[in-house]
Amino acid sequence: MEQIRSLSQLLDYAKKIGAEKGPKKLSVAMAEEAGLLTAIEEARKAGFAEAILVGNGDKMKAAAEQAGVDLANYEVIDERDEPSMGISAVSQVSSKKADIYMKGQIHTNNFLRAMLNKEVGLRKGKNTISHCYFHSVEGYDRIFFIADAAFNMYPDLAAKADITQNTVGLARSFGVAEPKVAVLAAVEVVNPDMPATLDAAALTQMNRRGQIKNCIVDGPFALDNAVSEESAKTKGIVSPVAGKADIFIVPNIDAGNMLAKGIVYFSKNETAGLILGASAPIVLTSRADSTRAKLLSIAAAVTLSDFNK
Amino acid sequence: MEQIRSLSQLLDYAKKIGAEKGPKKLSVAMAEEAGLLTAIEEARKAGFAEAILVGNGDKMKAAAEQAGVDLANYEVIDERDEPSMGISAVSQVSSKKADIYMKGQIHTNNFLRAMLNKEVGLRKGKNTISHCYFHSVEGYDRIFFIADAAFNMYPDLAAKADITQNTVGLARSFGVAEPKVAVLAAVEVVNPDMPATLDAAALTQMNRRGQIKNCIVDGPFALDNAVSEESAKTKGIVSPVAGKADIFIVPNIDAGNMLAKGIVYFSKNETAGLILGASAPIVLTSRADSTRAKLLSIAAAVTLSDFNK
The missing domain is CATH 3.40.718.10 (Isopropylmalate Dehydrogenase)
Structure with a gap:
């Protein structure tokens, strides 16, 4: 493949993957914020991602309304406490029902604890998990x-x-x-x-x-x-x-x-970022990140997931 | 005084100091390189610096010719080994014949050893010398x-x-x-x-x-x-x-x-830089720095020297 030399090119490449091979599936822990749903919706419309949204059903509904996002286009899993949201979201990835583990409003500790869980987590042996x-x-x-x-x-x-x-x-x-x-x-x-x-x-x-x-x-x-x-x-x-x-x-x-x-x-x-070294790409953006930055991080996860297949 | 908000403004301010109060005097250890002399000559022509040039007389002459600089405008001190060049240059500053100690081609070790010399150096008690x-x-x-x-x-x-x-x-x-x-x-x-x-x-x-x-x-x-x-x-x-x-x-x-x-x-x-925390400003630029960067560092040393008077 040709080298991707800018994040705009990355976005085009993710779209190409979506068009040629279909979208990758995100599993999102605590998808209860409008800005996050906006980014996920953009990735869906661009054709490179679909998503399982895990979180408090009522709050996800409210956030979706605020963002003008139709939840009918997503698989929604209702969980009411944060540790369960993490476990539920990560197990979708480890069981291969989803390709990418993504953080929503869940506290980073709960998100990572689920990722490290011995039964349903994504740890690859003793490999160091790292950010890029x-x-x-x-x-x-x-x-x-x-x-x-x-x-x-x-x-x-x-x-x-x-x-x-x-x-x-x-x-x-x-x-x-x-x-x-x-x-x-x-x-x-x-x-x-x-x-x-x-x-x-x-x-x-x-x-x-x-x-x-x-x-x-x-x-x-x-x-x-x-x-x-x-x-x-x-x-x-x-x-x-x-x-x-x-x-x-x-x-x-x-x-x-x-x-x-x-x-x-x-x-x-x-600028965008990813968590690497687990058995699947992990998107961990912060609330302060722009929609564009979140979208680029999702595009990177899709690209990495496709490469590792 | 008004806050200097850019390095272009700094240059103007140093010129103003020169115009109103006369130039500050640099004492330069091993002034044997054309690029360095070019920057010093620009500072002299801008009216905010004059210089004592310490180094091998023959080599300084050759460098001045290469730079198109007339050494008649400078005080020149002929020294033939690096440690003597450092001591000679720094003692001009500690004896108040010059205001600013500046590194030429001398090795940093010899330059700093002279600066730390107990008799003729510029150390202020136990204060840490630092770069900015x-x-x-x-x-x-x-x-x-x-x-x-x-x-x-x-x-x-x-x-x-x-x-x-x-x-x-x-x-x-x-x-x-x-x-x-x-x-x-x-x-x-x-x-x-x-x-x-x-x-x-x-x-x-x-x-x-x-x-x-x-x-x-x-x-x-x-x-x-x-x-x-x-x-x-x-x-x-x-x-x-x-x-x-x-x-x-x-x-x-x-x-x-x-x-x-x-x-x-x-x-x-x-970008420019200075060594701080000695009894006089110290200019330590590297050969790779542009003439402009060297000039800006000299302007900063002149400004600091004026402020501390």
Whole structure:
């Protein structure tokens, strides 16, 4: 497939999947808010998603009315307490009645507890579950994937290896056949006093030994060397990743969150996100996200789900 | 004075200082590169700086010829080894013959060793020396100051308090009478498992107790709450700093470097930097910086030097 280079292209690609293979099915925990239903309805109308809506039936009805959405187009499951909503929604996915697990108004704790449930959850063995932000940024010819800026706080090396592999899977589903992964730090040299640079060196070598697959990992990189070939040249860095990175593996949540939010607030961009590493894609948007951002996250989940089939 | 809200305005302000009070004097360690001399010459022609150039006389001559700069307009001190260049340049500042210490091609180690020299250096007691990046970003009505993204790697709380006070001094010299300081983390709640949030809480309280002065400190903030009033409102954060931050205190060099370089590479911006916390402003630009960036850093040093007089 051709590489998807912007989030607008991603949306077109999800529509193509819908048109050619039919929609994917979302299972939504606590679908009781008008903004959320608006995004789901847009995805349905665009032909790439349908949905099972789990939540308090009365509240879902009220939200649907507010959003001008006809619930007759959806499968509705009435549950009255949050833990049950999570379990009910996730079990639709683990039993293959749905393809994608999506958070509605349910508290994140209840949502994730259901996802980790041993009987009906989506955990794949000991694999680390991770978050990925992905961005179109004006002036760049490709999507940037940032992990983990939201879910794992201070991952150790083993977790970073999983995070990398999870993120590579997403990038590959977007048509980046062999993603270029820059492991970020504040500098581009290995410095024993800077733990992020040691993890970067180890991840690079794990990639060379086949422990992290389907990608080219290199690091440490300061951000400039990862995105600017000129900057890398000035510093004398020779690497297939220098200036061409698709994926940024960040040292920890502090650094990653600032980088991702810096893109959102300081650049012309479009941004969406997904939870990766489970047996199905997971959409976890926040109420503050725009309808467009929610729609793009659903499109990404549909694309990833199609790729993994 | 009126608040300087962009780096273009900063340049105008430095020119005004030059016109009204005469130029400030730079003392430059190893001024042997044409690009550097070009920036210094622009500052001289703009009327806000003159310079003592320290370095290998032959090499300075060659660089000046390449840049089309007439060395007759400068005081030139011939030194043949790097440590002597640093000592010679810094002692011009500590003996008050110059106002600003500036790095040329000298290795950073030699430059800083001279700055820390007990007899002729610029250290003020035990105060932490820190770096500050400052940025004009399209769409924002004020300059953003980020510290410390380049010099201190993993500062402890005491160092962060010094870094904050150093940065507040710079912002005040730019006419921000009472800078709003956001101590950044990945979240806006105090979380015992996230050290950056604990430092943020402590710095906020140090400010309330008068241990950090002339500013309003608040934190932790995730970046979005610090720059967007709407985002802060969505999260229910009530603070005079929310959405209005001038200064960002970052958890450590990894996070700060990514934030600052993210601005440089992903937004429409102008960026410069200074070393703060010594007895005089210190300009430490890199060869890769544009002439404009070097000129802006000199203008900032001139502005700070004038304010501290």
